[in-house]
Amino acid sequence: MKPFSRITGTGSYLPPRRLTNADLAAELAANGVMTSDDWIVERTGIRARHFAAPGVFCSDLGLEAAKLALLAANVRAQDIDLIIVATSTPDMVFPSTACILQNKLGVAGCAAFDVQAVCSGFVYALTIADAMIKTGAASKALVVGAEVFSRLLDFKDRTTCVLFGDGAGAVVLEASDTPGILASDLHADGKHVGILCVPGHVSGGNVLGDPLLKMDGQAVFKLAVGVLDEAARAVLAKAGKKASDIDWLIPHQANIRIMQSTAKKLKLPMGKVIVTVDQHGNTSAASIGLALDAGVRSGKIKAGDLLLLEGVGGGFTWGAVLLNL
C-alpha cells in the first residue's frame, strides 16, 4: 500500500452566462434594488459572476470540472474508486450529487457521497479523501466542489445577492509513494449557525422556513479572519513548515479583503495568493478547486510547489490543507 496521497490532476468549470457587476446592477435596479460596480469592487473585489442556466444542475457543473481533472491526471473514470462532492446546492434532497455525477461519468460501483460543509466543503472533502487513501480504503479519488448558489440567492437583498456565483472545481487524488497532502486541520462551531444559513427545509411536500440565503456579513468577516489564521498555523505546525515556505496560498474566494488580511497575518505578499474571486465571486465549495485549477493552468503553480488551501463558511466551519503538488 502506498503511504501518501497526491493531487495528480485539476479541473474547473464556470457556466457560460457571465454577469459583470454592471450587468447585475442593471438587472437589480429594474426591481428597485440599488447597488453599483464601485461598491461591489471596493468591498469585495468581485467584478463578475457566472450563473447556471435553468435546468443545469450542480452535477452538470461538477461533471465538466471532473472530466478536465481526469484528463489532466490521465486517469479513466472507471479507474476512480471514490467520488466525493462537496456542495450545499445538491441536485436533489437525495440521492447524493456524487451518485448522480458517478452515473453521468458513465461508471458504477465505487463509493460516492456528498460532503456538506458549505464554503469549507472542498478542504473537508480533500481531507476525507486523503484519509481514505492513507487507510487503503481508496486509491484514486475524485474530489469535486460544485455549486449552483444562484438558486439560493434573494435578489431583493443587495447585501448578499451580489456576492455569490455558480461553478465547479475538481481534483484527482491518488495514492502515492511520495508525500502530497502533508497536513489537514478541520473545525466547526455550530453555535454560529445563524450568521450564514439557508433556513428552509422540505416537509410534507412543502418547503418550510425561508429557503434563501441569510448572512450577517460583518460577523462572518470577523470570525473568518481569525479562524483562517489559526488553521493556517495549525497545518504548518503539523507539517513542520514555516509560512515563508509556502509557494501559493489558495484561500476560499469570498472577499479580497479577507484574503489580504490572511496573507498579511502570515507575512505573505499578495503575489503569492491565487485570486480568482474577481472573476466568479463566491462559489462556496467550488471556489478553492476553481482557484487551484486556475493557478495550475495559468502556469503560476508548478509541480512540487507547497500550497496552503483554506476555507471558511456556514456552520460555522473552517479548515486548511497543506500539500505539495
Ligand code: UT7
Ligand atoms: O463564503 C462564506 C464567507 N462569507 C464571507 O466571507 C462574507 C464576509 N463578509 C463580507 O465579505 C462583508 O461583510 C460584506 C461584503 C458582505 C459587506 O461588506 P461590509 O464592508 O461589511 O459592508 P456593510 O455590511 O458594513 O455595509 C456598508 C454599507 C451599508 O450601508 P449603511 O448602513 O452604511 O448606509 C449597506 O447597506 O453598504 C450598504 N450595502 C450596499 N451598498 C451597495 C450593502 N450591500 C450593498 C450593495 N450595494 N450590494
